[in-house]
Amino acid sequence: METFIDYLTEKIESGKAEIAGLEADGRKDDADFARVRTNIYEVCRTVTGALTSRPGAGNGAVKAQFERFKAIWGGALEKAREHGDARNIVVEETKLQALEDVIAHFQEAAE
């Protein structure tokens, strides 16, 4: 699990560098979306840290929490698409893409 946490930390650091680069390039909205992505890696790192250190909880609890996120954000994306909400479509898609990446790496680390 240590490798997984390291991976998330790496993604957070590279995300911060990407945000700074986009802002310096005058791409504020794209920087905001990169901030959303980075925030997902931060949330997942916090969740993983908290749940794996809790007695009785473990990888199963982490996976279940990630699946809950997926269901909630999937619902939000559907809603945004239904209403043609361009900003929230990008936000929810960005969150889900980051989460898919997190889940793939988590499964790899858990095996």
Place this chain on the structure above:
Amino acid sequence: MTQENALKIFKSLSDMSRLRIVQSLTGGEMYTELLAERLGLTPSTVSFHMKKLEDASLVVSRKEQYYTVYSLNRDMLAASLFDVASSEPEQTDDQQKREKEYRQKVIDTFFEYGKLKAIPVQRKKKLICYEVIAERFVPGKVYSEKELNAVISPIHEDYCTIRRDMISEGILTRKGSEYVRVK
């Protein structure tokens, strides 16, 4: 052109991704996926930027089978910076403008995709929300309680409270089991 439109133009162009999109469109019309590929963005991010450019009337779109094709609104882009910068403010006084902004802020806070997230506690905010709901009713038309509930319940589950409040606030009148929007 009003100052509000001018501000939209400046805001939409003060972003490098959107400037690059405009620059790409100078070569001719393009569809979302092609622009996304060229600019290294996701199609939904391009759509988001296009919406901002469309809102500022800088680009126009048309549907072509499965694709949305975008092109520059050359008339708008031909306007000189002097014309845009010398635009007049809208004919509303400051007080009206503040009230309009406050109203919009309340609506944005309490409504999401046409649903009321929570009934505001503050009366002023509550009234704004109820006025928005009242827009779903035709003034003067008589509604049965069932019809009234059918309109309010998809907006918020506590349709009884809303119905009662709208009557006590004088937005709706009740005669027996018939309801009419009065304002």
